[in-house]
Amino acid sequence: MSGAEASPDSERAGLVEFLDYQREALIKKLDGVSDHDALRAPTASSLSLLSLVKHSAIWERRWFQVIVAGRRFPGEWPEVRTEEPDQTFQLTDEDTVKTVLAYYREQIAASQQILGSFDLDAPCVWPEMAEQNLRWVALHVIEETARHAGHADIIRETIDGSRGV
Numbered sequence: 001m002s003g004a005e006a007s008p009d010s011e012r013a014g015l016v017e018f019l020d021y022q023r024e025a026l027i028k029k030l031d032g033v034s035d036h037d038a039l040r041a042p043t044a045s046s047l048s049l050l051s052l053v054k055h056s057a058i059w060e061r062r063w064f065q066v067i068v069a070g071r072r073f074p075g076e077w078p079e080v081r082t083e084e085p086d087q088t089f090q091l092t093d094e095d096t097v098k099t100v101l102a103y104y105r106e107q108i109a110a111s112q113q114i115l116g117s118f119d120l121d122a123p124c125v126w127p128e129m130a131e132q133n134l135r136w137v138a139l140h141v142i143e144e145t146a147r148h149a150g151h152a153d154i155i156r157e158t159i160d161g162s163r164g165v
Contacts, residue, residue, distance in 0.1 A: 011120065011135075012116075015120075015135070015138040016116070019138060019145065022146045023108055025146075025149040025165045026056060026149040026152055027053070027105075028165060029049055029052075029152035029156045030050070030053065030097050030101060033049060033160075034097075037049070037159050038050040038096075040155075040159060042155060042159055043155060047089065048091070049159075050091055050096075050097065050100055051089040051091055052151055052152050052155075053100050053152075054091060054103070055088040055089045056144075057100065057104035057107045058107075059088065059141075061073075061110070063141050064107075064115065064137065065107075065110055065111070065114065066078065066126060067129050068124050068125065068126075068134050068137050069118070070125030078126070111141075114134070115138060119134065120134050120138075121133050122134050124136075
């Protein structure tokens, strides 16, 4: 998205456009990266490209499917909670660029369906967030995804000098 592009014709279209742009900026940071490099944490942070995308996928699912739409996934948050706040950044031996990207894209598709079909003023179904609505969640996920895309920019530049969206 550049300044030369037409502005969205509705609030929903604007939210979708900005969110999709940030998601793709994050995903693009894995273009051409090996599984080895995607697992590297080359900065002072413990974050890797793959851990950022996995974390984003998990919270994409939680924000839209659980908190907004009220879906439940047995054995997952919020049914199972951990005391460790960074657990969503942890990778397993099964996590690869291919599997994590597929999972993220699957969660994005579910989120897009919810964002396209629920009223923006619909309150969140999850009781602890009932004072918020879909609009707030969309803005929050835009903010968080953009932050993680920025983290990914730094990590990718450290790995191979690659810059830009």
